[in-house]
Amino acid sequence: MPTDIADGSQLTGFADWAVGVMETLGAPGAGLVIAIENLFPPLPSEVILPLAGFTASRGSFGLVDAIFFTTLGSIVGAWVLYALGAWLGRNRVRAIVEKLPLMSAEDFDKTEDWFGKHGTKAIFFGRMVPLFRSFISLPAGVERMNPLAFTALTAAGSLIWNSIFVIAGFYLGENWHVVEQYAGVFQKIVIAIVVALVAWFVVTRVRSIRARKREESLVE
Template identity: 60%
Template sequence: MIEQNEPGGVAGFATGLMETLGAPGAGLAVALENLFPPLPSELILPLAGFTASQGEISLWAAIVWTTAGSLAGALVLYALGALLGRDRMRAMAARVPLVEVADVDRSEEWFGRHGYKAVFFGRMVPVVRSFVSIPAGVERMPLAAFALFTTLGSAVWNTVFILAGYLLGENWHTVETYAGWLQWVVLAAVVVAVGWFVTGRLRKIRSRDT
């Protein structure tokens, strides 16, 4: 058992899975994190590393199973993107205020050029790491390539956080604090990008009306 005061919330949920299922429980928790981003991998992965440091699971198994969980969750979102398809994405974009179908076309062109890099590096960026699978599905990126780059990117991310939890031991939870700062930086960048897009689009509309 993990020698710690009964953790609650997400930590308690992940702990329960690992105590019941071992390393596959960590993989299941990470798969769910991919589908429900409010479940933070920045907490689950260091906890898996701490669990490994206590001898409850092996370090190697923690890395392998969490990476498998990342891939499983990503494949579900890839399938969702594939089901949506280009036509539905264009139809949805046409209904969104300030968004034009041409924006979708430009996004498709960008993803066509940089899709593999986006999937690989996107797996190491908070928030983006879950949603990058959807455009990959929409664009029907070759499944083997998607699985390969998702696995590689996830393995890097998972290994770093699991090793941090393993080496920090009882202080594993400090990883979440520093990772939380990174997440806020990413969210701030997203807000700035959206603000820039909206401002530019409003100016474009006003110039048309004058």
């Protein structure tokens, strides 16, 4: 049955199921739903997280609990994918992604390419970009990235992303769905930051190399 909300309207479909899990299991339920979202990327985190905040606003659990457990769920889901990447290897992971509904091998290829170019930054900022937030754990596993670094960067990126959407859903209450309209803008900001950081790194590295070459030529 759809869940009634204060203004008489109802939550239906996936949103109703997610709220039902959260109300039944409490804050750990929010973490469970987010862990599932990490494993099945077509499920939208920018819908689930505001719903966790919305459910918290109804008194099912606290705001801090919602943020803590959704972040924990993100870490657990990311680690499952990391382990799969390490166990299966690139070719088998790519073949599996190709067979997933609404997914394509190209999605994995793009994520792998991003990871190859940006390394640790890809893990942190990738937690704030749909599809990438899940897929980025696979190449990290394939490449056997340092587990402690992977966990720390995943936790930090997830905490920021989750907090923004959970808090927005908490204070918007029945208007939680408004958050989704602005998700795209935030994602573009994240991508712009990554591009800026990469550009800064490249410029700094080129200047350093040129300076070293000048010093070597003077010595000669």
